[in-house]
Amino acid sequence: MGYLQERIERQNPAFVAYIMAGDGGLDSLEERVQVLEEAGVTAIELGIPFSDPVADGPVIQDAGVRALQEGVTLRDVFAAVRGFEQKPEVPLVIMTYLNPVLQYGAEAFAESCREAGIAGVIVPDLPFEHQDLVKPALSEAGVPLVQLVTLTTTEERLDAILAEAEGFVYAVTVKGVTGGRKSFSEDVAEFLARIRSKSDAPVLAGFGISSAEQAAALAPSCDGFIVGSAIVQAFYEGREDDIRELVQGVVGLTVNKG
């Protein structure tokens, strides 16, 4: 079992925070990672800005535009992480669309992940059928490729995906793009519980989660949460206290896993 999975299994519920690398300038990346680490997150996703982020809602789209205006590239993010003065203890996961990885080259990308100590990779537009474009190189470098499953994933597909799951399973809780939602459809808890019953890797719920109350409702059915837009927006607006409160509210939940 890798470092990422180990850390996630150690904290229940786990809290994975997403930030857009380069939003606010790459110079602020280390500081933001530290804020999150001190707030008590389990792991951090570093989003790589992309010109055409079809899985993302307005908050992360806008953050990506700001990062691209700063000229931030995948290469720059690797360099920034390698150059951190204080190496974070929490695992760092790269979330990137496929095209920047293909242009970087899958082998070079995996090698850069290894050099920068990246603990996992998520590629939202790389379907299970095509993971051989990236996964063999990542496996060679010892970096897990995190799989996504959704409310529309068919049963047969789900089994195939879960059989190869590593790090954690990213369970998408909405039919839609990233960004906070007021409520979830009734079948979400059942969906999470079903995946959890089948998966050896921990199951984290992501997309649409922005408050401890929402997390509390789903906590019995999963192993933790991924929060993106709420964190991205709070950093953008300088509301770091809100981030601390949100993380503490979620990781402090007492969960009865029946």
Add this chain to the structure above:
Amino acid sequence: MTTASNKTGFFGRYGGQFVPETLMKAVKELEAAYAEAKADPEFQEELETYLKEYVGREQPLTFAKRLTEEFGGPDIYLKREDLNHTGAHKINNALGQVLLAKRMGKEKIVAETGAGQHGVATATVCALFGLECIVYMGEEDIRRQQLNVFRMELLGAEVRGVKAGSATLKDAVNEALRHWVANVEDTHYLIGSALGPHPFPEMVRDFQRVIGDETKRQAEAKTGRLPDAVIACVGGGSNAIGMFYPFVEDEGVELIGVEAAGSGIDSGKHAATLTGGKLGVLHGAFMKVLQTDDGQIQEAHSISAGLDYPGIGPEHAYLHEIGRVKYTAVTDDEALDAVKKLSRLEGIIPALESAHAIAEAEKQAKKMDKGSVLVVCLSGRGDKDMETIRSHVEVE
């Protein structure tokens, strides 16, 4: 560059299904539903009936006598997609897909549009069948194509402006994809070009091949043989693939696709993907894409909103790679000049997109013998472009 080993929906290295997991079920359902419909004579018959009774097919292959004299080379024939209901080839595909969506029990349609022709075609067929219709359109294109926005609204569609990125076609596709992700159960994404995840490129080609099938029959009837060359403009590439596909096996027929060179290839402001693009993944498929070394998709530039797209359909990328189709590029100025020529010589005002093909025809004509046959796909009429043309062309 790595290439995919799972070959579902690929043309050589190009194509595939690269969409967020939420859409995988939908693209696979669409793949199965389309395969079934394609093989069903009743579906084909229904499509044919509507193409005839509603779109007004078949369209003539018009001999352009004065243009032929002016260019001084081959006999030039125009395939008249401009005579279709709604004014362009786009309706062939919109009709096919909406019949398929109905068959699949989808009640809502989402689409993207660049020039607005596909949006109008989609709004039209949605009105015809009583389906709810939402069209995403870049704010920049809304500005350029006011009249088409009004047309869509008059037809009962909701037009939603997209501000992101370059606020053109590429960004409208992103937003339509996001909308589809969020409404996948009851909505069909009616994509307008031979782009996107499999089965879209193949399906759109099949719905547009009526252009090439008719042309082939008509050319044989009128000239007793196949044309020597066939020219069509290429943005995403739907009119071109529809025109070319039936000729691909006929090696004696030279096929020429014309991209938009905008202000000139060297200016960097163009949409000539096969000249300036690299292999990459955009909007669900491997294709040739205008992009930076870091894999960020670049903005395309063309006076014609319908060619203003930084990618090219996967089958075109493949036909280019194997050398079966030759791709050239024509600038904004050359296209505007062609608008004027065709208007004055033939009494046909072409769409700015189609004017690129006319401009290329003049260049090709210089290399071709008298008596040879050159077919140009006149993909649409210029009514929608009047404002743009008026601001660039002086009439003495």
